[in-house]
Amino acid sequence: MQVQHVAQSPGIAGGPRPLAFVPPDVPPQAVLDNCVHCGLCLPNCPTYRELYREPSSPRGRIHLIRAVAEGRIGLDAPIFREQMYQCLDCRACEAVCPSGVQYGKLVEAARAQIERALPRPLPQRALQWAVFTGLFASPLRFRALVSLLGLYQRSGLQRLVRQAGLLRGLGLAERERMLPPIARRFLVPRGQVWHPRGSPRGRVALFAGCVMSTAYADVTRATIRVLLANGYSVVLPAGQGCCGALHVHAGLLDGGRALMRRNVEAFATQAVDAIIVNAAGCGAVLKEYGHLLAGAPGLAERAEAVAGRVRDVSEFLVERGWTPPTGRLERTVTYQEPCHLTHAQGIKTQPRALLRSIPGLRLVEMAEADLCCGSAGVYNITHPELSGVLRRRKVANILATGAEMVASANPGCMLQLRAGLDEAGRPLPVRHLVELLDAAYDLRSSSGVH
Numbered sequence: 001m002q003v004q005h006v007a008q009s010p011g012i013a014g015g016p017r018p019l020a021f022v023p024p025d026v027p028p029q030a031v032l033d034n035c036v037h038c039g040l041c042l043p044n045c046p047t048y049r050e051l052y053r054e055p056s057s058p059r060g061r062i063h064l065i066r067a068v069a070e071g072r073i074g075l076d077a078p079i080f081r082e083q084m085y086q087c088l089d090c091r092a093c094e095a096v097c098p099s100g101v102q103y104g105k106l107v108e109a110a111r112a113q114i115e116r117a118l119p120r121p122l123p124q125r126a127l128q129w130a131v132f133t134g135l136f137a138s139p140l141r142f143r144a145l146v147s148l149l150g151l152y153q154r155s156g157l158q159r160l161v162r163q164a165g166l167l168r169g170l171g172l173a174e175r176e177r178m179l180p181p182i183a184r185r186f187l188v189p190r191g192q193v194w195h196p197r198g199s200p201r202g203r204v205a206l207f208a209g210c211v212m213s214t215a216y217a218d219v220t221r222a223t224i225r226v227l228l229a230n231g232y233s234v235v236l237p238a239g240q241g242c243c244g245a246l247h248v249h250a251g252l253l254d255g256g257r258a259l260m261r262r263n264v265e266a267f268a269t270q271a272v273d274a275i276i277v278n279a280a281g282c283g284a285v286l287k288e289y290g291h292l293l294a295g296a297p298g299l300a301e302r303a304e305a306v307a308g309r310v311r312d313v314s315e316f317l318v319e320r321g322w323t324p325p326t327g328r329l330e331r332t333v334t335y336q337e338p339c340h341l342t343h344a345q346g347i348k349t350q351p352r353a354l355l356r357s358i359p360g361l362r363l364v365e366m367a368e369a370d371l372c373c374g375s376a377g378v379y380n381i382t383h384p385e386l387s388g389v390l391r392r393r394k395v396a397n398i399l400a401t402g403a404e405m406v407a408s409a410n411p412g413c414m415l416q417l418r419a420g421l422d423e424a425g426r427p428l429p430v431r432h433l434v435e436l437l438d439a440a441y442d443l444r445s446s447s448g449v450h
Contacts (some may be wrong), residue, residue: 018074019117024295027065027109035062036100041093041103046372046390047086047121050331055083058093058103065110077115084110086383089249091343095370098408106342111251114362120131132255136210136242139444143186146214152180174384177419180411183217187346189266191238194224194449201231202273204296204316207263208240209282216279219411222438223313224449229441230322232273239266245285249377257331261299267309268302274311278434279343280426281377286310287345312341313434314409325440328360333436334403334415336394338410346418351409351433356385358440366397375416387416395420406430419445 021027022256041058042048048057051165053063064080067073069372073080084107093103119125135142152158158179167173204227227234247256263286267275277283285292290304311319336356341347348370355363374380374390394417398406406421406428409415418430 017078018068018071020071021113022071022117023156025112027069027106027113028102029069031105032062032066032069034099035059035061035097036099038098038108040096044092044096046088046092046374047386048092048450049351049371050386050389055079056086058101061087062101062106064101065106068110068113075113081114084114084409086386087372088339088372088379090339090372090376092339092370092372095346100362105383108248108251108253111249114146115249115251117254121182122374126223128250128252132247132250132252136246137255137259139210140239140278140306142210142242143188143214143326146182146186149179149215150184153179153182154184174388176420177422178380178404178415180215180415180418185217186214186218187217187236187238189213189238189240191242192236194228194234196228196231196233198231200233201320201411203233203271205237205267205270205272205275205309206237206265206280207240207243207275207277207282208236209240209279212279212282216411219278219432219435222432222450223434224435225275226317226434226441228449229325230320234276235270235272237266237270243285244292245281246377248285253292256292260293261296262294262304264289264299264303264306267306272309273317275306275309275315276311276316278313278409278432280312280338280345283310283312283411284340284344289295294363312345312350312409314348314350314354315345315347318353322354322357324357325437325442326359327440327442329358329436329440330360330438331405332362332364332399332403332407333407334366334398334432335369336366336373336398336406336413338408338413339370339372339376341409342370351407354435354437355407358436361436361440364401364403366401366403369395369398372414373404373413373420375410377412377413380416391416391420394425395426399424399426404428407433409433409437 037059037060045057054060061083064083064263068075087107089104089107091104135312141353168174208220224234242259244256244259287307288308293303294300335352355361373394374387380387406417414430421428
């Protein structure tokens, strides 16, 4: 393998040194040393299962990270850059690793190193700024864009554009297919508080983030009603925003940390039993705030405290004991496990327990329920071909169950599944599991949350 090195400082033999890792955010040596290269992760890695190439496996990528750490190749090695971003960061390898290798800490730090050391071409940098700084960093701008997308859908323009085939000509048909049905009313966090009937069992704060407070605001309202039905007061703290997960996955840790600081400030002073999250990707990164903000002066301890109180809604309900709903829901449902719920957070049985508690609901298991669907943040945009292969594999497993509805617990997965089912000509409804619980509790009219 030939590698071009761009660093010009002299090496031991007088030649150029490989472009090396530089603090901060160096892949932790202790994590690298934990990997014994046993290969048990290979059958669980989506990219390895599709490509059967050693570099496209967790073991192969760890070998490449170690090679950079030891100065044998540089950050600018094409295979290194390719493999750090070909990875879905789904954490399936972590779930089966007998040595407990925290692989996510390696690949996310490696991406941060690449982004800092090797500036992208100007058009890509402009797009990055527009998306990650101009959009996700500003709740106001994010809500404005989502409002326009909602208008595009409800005005009939979306239907006309699709019928005319304009998007295919521009190469945007696949990306436009990923748009969710936009909620008519957003849920803007302003410090609102909702109380259950009777004496509350406790008080929780709800993380609504960006997508879940806008496009999926109806799911967040359903989450509030489910928590009320279980006896909890719910507060929606003002000042919160995007969790920073997409920044972390993209290697833009500095921008992500600015968002994390804002959320720590919003939640650190809340006197609550838990911080509830209804999006798996958000929950996974929120639980890692202590690690990601460990070097932040005056913030590290509060970040750790916030992270320690974060609970996925299914995790919290099962942990505290939930009130089974009484309304019947005559549906045959299959459950798709979001990677950042089952692998990153270890939450597998709780969503199934909640679904099985709904009278009339029949839960049927799909094959490879925990295999990544190919969404993985913006992976379906940056790697559409491989993402499409994984999506079609997931859809085939769904259809084989004979289910009439799909449940999941992450917005990115829901978008991916919906697009895949539409593509297959089988547009089954895809619902967040709290929507099914909410329908079974049927508190829409009496809860005050509409």
